[in-house]
Amino acid sequence: MAHEIKLAASARTEFGKGASRRLRRAGQVPAVVYGHGADPVHIALPGHETLLALRTANALLSISVDGGAAQLVLPKQVQRDPIKGFLEHVDLLVVKRGEKVSVEVPLVVTGADKEDRVLVIDQQTLTLEVEATHIPSEITVDVSGLEIGAQLTAAELVLPEGAVYAGEPDDLILSITQTRAAAQAGDEAEGAEAAAE
Known part of the structure; x- marks a missing residue:
């Protein structure tokens, strides 16, 4: 059964390809969190830890943004570099305990x-x-x-x-x-x- 993998994220204020490239060079992965009627939240995840977490199919992630309250998310779309395999972007869906x-x-x-x-x-x-x-x-x-x-x-x-x-x-x-x-x-x-x- 799934166990929660804790990841500390930071909010993103810069967007676009250039900003995403700078994030990846700094060892981070651009991501967006959405679901349950909330506005999408753009975040940066730690690159290595996220890569390890997503090796498991349907990894259940517990993400806290800038030290805030943790929320459970599931990866819905993971974009990888087709040649080198590094993570380019991750879409995360908010889920609640007990929710199907x-x-x-x-x-x-x-x-x-x-x-x-x-x-x-x-x-x-x-x-x-x-x-x-x-x-x-x-x-x-x-x-x-x-x-x-x-x-x-x-x-x-x-x-x-x-x-x-x-x-x-x-x-x-x-x-x-x-x-x-x-x-x-x-x-x-x-x-x-x-x-x-």
Whole structure:
């Protein structure tokens, strides 16, 4: 489950590309905080700490601006430099304890190591409606007991308490198919049996 990552921010008074470049050179990240009907607040976040915090999907951040009261936020849009990977800008959405939010959570599959089958994953992430302070870091699915031809739908997912899948219950999450080599071996064995009759 999500734990709060505390970050100290400072208010921004300068805007535009030049101001943002100066901030980044000083090791800070320009950001904007919005939501719950409040006016957007432009802030500067500590670059290194923010980069580390955002390595976690759906990181729940507790941000205090210029030493003021902390507020909970979720990253909604993160712009990175396409070549160097540093943070260029972050949009943060204010959330409240107990509030439900819609988030993308990574799907992690275990037990898919049998040689005669191929795992086809239809959804790499799952859209969940979940309490802001209880966002799971991932949803794990064990496919070791599934046979070739099996399919797993959203209705069969085991989600943490309070989490609800945002799509349809019959959405396909993953399926197990036979490898081409195993299928060919099966065809050859059937052909040999037919020839022997």
